[in-house]
Amino acid sequence: MSAEELKSLRSKLDEINVELLELMTKRAEIVTDIGKVKAKIGTKRFDPVRESQMLEELVQLNKGPFSDDTIRHLFKQIFKASLDLQKIDQQKELLVSRKIKRTDTVIEIKGLTIGGEEKVIIAGPCAVETYEQTRAAAEKLKSLGVRLLRGGAYKPRTSPYDFQGLGEEGLQILRKVADELDMIVVSEIVSPNEMEMAHKYIDMIQIGARNMQNFELLKVAGEANIPIILKRGLAATLEEFLFAAEYVVSHGNSQVILCERGIRTYERATRNTLDISAVPILKNESHLPVLVDVSHSTGRKDIVVPTSKAALAAGADGIMVEHHPNPPVALCDAAQQLNPEEIENLCNQLKPFLR
């Protein structure tokens, strides 16, 4: 074969490459439209039945020289690339995505900002038990410059026999203490029915890990005009987490704060595994503020200082931590709640990281 022949054959291939590229581009446009339709009607992007029908049809038409397996392999690659395209296209359109809003969302609440220059600490007891306990915890926190007071009144506990919280009475205690000390109440609700009542007592509503995909609760949170702290589910991917946040934002409430709280893994040295890489990934992909719950993610107070530093160094806008005036008698999470001395030590150690 002469050099001339090689040149001419290659130039034919160049033309075919361009044709293939044009056809692939055309296909990609249709695939993107299909992705949009699927998103609208809520169908899964991946459709293995459709893929195998197409592969069988193509194999039937295949006259060689490529083997049937090669044809299957090549087209499977095209389907995979198409799926990725649909995914990117959908992500591009998420309201929580940085692609939609480049600047950080900053949430203002009673003179305090979350997601801006300053980093915050949200602290308080796992559960509100009594006025005295809540007031003692709040006084200590206030003296350390912490204004965001957390406390559980509705507790979704793993065991039905564990303390379930004081309910509305717990919220009344939180509100009273917060008003006395000019603090901000952060507390969880677990059902859409509680939303209206919660407005009377709570300044920032938490949706807990177990309710991250409670879509009715997310929709009601989306219709409310109050900041929402949304915790990552125990086994939720970051994509699922962002979709959950999208439920709230797409229903009208853009005041959403994401909170990484550890995920379930095989590791038992900690209660959950703190996914520290979630912090920069969420900050890159979303404009929403990101917090880390350093108590639930590890369940260990002996490593609360380094994990808090790691969270802030990784770009978190703040941390959430449990503090109880007397942890050994606490009604829940006794082992992970910091006592007064420990919370003071944590706040002191975090000073250089808070701005």
Ligand SMILES: O=C(O)C(=O)C[C@]1(C(=O)O)C=C[C@@H](O)C=C1
């Ligand atoms: O037909 C669809 O439902 C598509 O989304 C298109 C397509 C394809 O590339 O042909 C992509 C992904 C699905 O798994 C199946 C098929």
